[in-house]
Amino acid sequence: MSAPVNHPGLSFEISRQQADLDAHGRDENSSSIVHPAGVVFAESRDDVLAALRYARETGTPVIPWGAGTSADGQVVPRGDELALDVSQMDRVLSHSVEDMTVTVEPGVTRMQLDAHLRSAGVFFPVDPGADATLGGMASTNASGTTTIKYGGMRANVLSLELALVDGRVLRLGRPVRKTSSGYALKDLVVGSGGTLGVISELTLRVHPRPACVQGIRAFFPGVEAATRAAFDVMQSGVPLARLELVDELAIGAVSRYLDLRLPERPALFLELHSSTRAGLAAEVEVVVDLLGEAGVLDIEVATTAEELQQLWKSRHQIWYALIAQYPGRTYTSTDSAVPLSRVPELVEGARSLLAEHRLDAAVFGHVGDGNVHTCVAHTEDQAEDLALYRDALSRLALDLDGTCTGEHGIGTAKRPHLIAEHGEDVVELMRLVRRTFDPDGLMNPGKMFEDRRS
């Protein structure tokens, strides 16, 4: 059932079809579905504005919706909201080779953008595992394996257009690499989880595609040795484009899944990008030497595109390996980040918490950024253990001077940890800032902060 809206001047439709409500009733980690009140598919900024006008005139809360791949309740309705799906705003609007920028609508996905940019010899570096939208990625301040070299969303969104509930459309930031002009409101909107307004356009920074790439997979006797080796490589100043840690349980799972016979030991996955072959060779040599000194057990270097693809497959397929190893379960991914020196404690701590709560999981992460994920394969009656584990892990990350989320965002799951991490005063200030953008609290209420009205 799709109801045309009869508001004066509004010409969009609110869908209440079962399939649309179902599709907008959960995120990647949800185990159940809660329908929103309706779904709007915006095809343009005008559609966004019409939906926002409807929202303010009827007092209906709005959940901005990209690809719905977020992990901690960011898009999960409580029931009274309009899901404002912008995935059909998917045009690449312009691309400047000389400025190394591209301007997109928010529903463009990273794979779509990658395909678009490929022939121009440039790429957009932020690569969350899922095929997320650029608007969603900006809203969670997403990052990924290449963030160690190229930065995450905040560094790569130069400017954006934000539609406010009150109907104004703001342009925040400028399409330049540097500015000290006023408060960094653009940086505030990046990572704001749909609580300030709807991003209706983004100008992104793109980077030259590296001419020469090599990958390295190295196995170590233990996690401590692997992270030690990772630090040594980072401190050498060799420019790393990727630096990933995968624990022996994840290696075991992926090895069985892909039939690779890998040593069941913690591994580092590294990638180096260079503009010259000679430079790359010299840098790989430095890395191989350092890994050797750090006690590496086994090491492979991937040079051809085929070898690189094989190597990274064993990193990227961990999620599916886990599903294969524990079929029929539910899979939940955690996300915390700590100062570099605390990574071993975080990894060991996560493993002992998993053992304590009798949960099966793989541990891996963007170790070059201190960002560790655990991917838990749990049964339905482990819901409580899972909740206790997630809570304890977030608190552990904070105890280690870290953050409760490196890249996924707060959503609903981590609201208590937001307060634990920053303190009541800072979170209160965040709420006040929110009110300057959205005085009536209609944008994604209950996400990031408890909704005080409910």
Add this chain to the structure above:
Amino acid sequence: MSAPVNHPGLSFEISRQQADLDAHGRDENSSSIVHPAGVVFAESRDDVLAALRYARETGTPVIPWGAGTSADGQVVPRGDELALDVSQMDRVLSHSVEDMTVTVEPGVTRMQLDAHLRSAGVFFPVDPGADATLGGMASTNASGTTTIKYGGMRANVLSLELALVDGRVLRLGRPVRKTSSGYALKDLVVGSGGTLGVISELTLRVHPRPACVQGIRAFFPGVEAATRAAFDVMQSGVPLARLELVDELAIGAVSRYLDLRLPERPALFLELHSSTRAGLAAEVEVVVDLLGEAGVLDIEVATTAEELQQLWKSRHQIWYALIAQYPGRTYTSTDSAVPLSRVPELVEGARSLLAEHRLDAAVFGHVGDGNVHTCVAHTEDQAEDLALYRDALSRLALDLDGTCTGEHGIGTAKRPHLIAEHGEDVVELMRLVRRTFDPDGLMNPGKMFEDRRS
């Protein structure tokens, strides 16, 4: 005259000595002195809090003061303020080799920090020309020649402590490389020009000192050819640590000043950092080839520390060369940034505006970031021409899709351009955000925005 403050619980002194008032009555670009009501030298966070308490209890506005090297009125009093000088809060508090972080008080200067870090094999990359304080640099979102590779202050301040006028001390951000935890208030305070609170501590990211460094100075027939060459090098993906453009007038001035007999042509200054000799050699070769293809007239490569120092001297001494060329004048530096492709238009536009207003100046900039400075040597009766030029230049940068300030900040000089750049709505939102930190508007009023109370 130093008056001990008799407020209950406050034990600091407010100086009204002529020398202190003079020293806090101007910035780098000021041509006259306006005394503040008094000066407080804080030696600790407690001193800062005591001064802020005095400020709120007496309704006295506060100007946070670092080294006073800012350029657009950021620290210039109107007369009723307390200058809160934190330059004596100059301790390096801790340094973690493994985390690659350092925690400092706000009055530590960049040269002091550099000396401190040198023996540890790491460095802090942000290098404004002046020996500014880290607190001041954070407040202006300063950057410099190495920003193309390492980022500016926003990228390199991981967390900070902010003392609010109301007496609360907030810790914003965490000492981690990645976080998506709540709104990026840390990023908002970076670049806020002392209008939100007093930064009383900073945790910074440091970087491994490069093992191998080479510099290149290359002369071109014209600015257009030089910037074209700069883009070609950037698009090759060679990792540049510096990429500076200097126009022929500046080259002429510095050549005469240092007796170098340089060709009076626009030049690019480049620097490459690498962890391996072979990598560096290969990358320099790529750069030299590209510059050749772009029509370079003359090229030098600097390899030894001595050669590098000589090469960069001819970039860093431009300011003094200008003083020597036009002794007895006043010297004012402008600062705008545009998308990369618009740099030639900005440079040519600046030069024709300078000619139009009959002003003598050198043009140079961080061309890799699209950031161009002109340094004007003017007489006292050129004040009006200078003002017209500065205004026209800022408007030109905005017309070219750029920003009115790449790294110096808004201060008082660029308040109208803040509005021209972002629009009334966005600036109004900035004001509302300001109010959430400082409801009574006591922090550096009249800077960034017009003070509506006055």
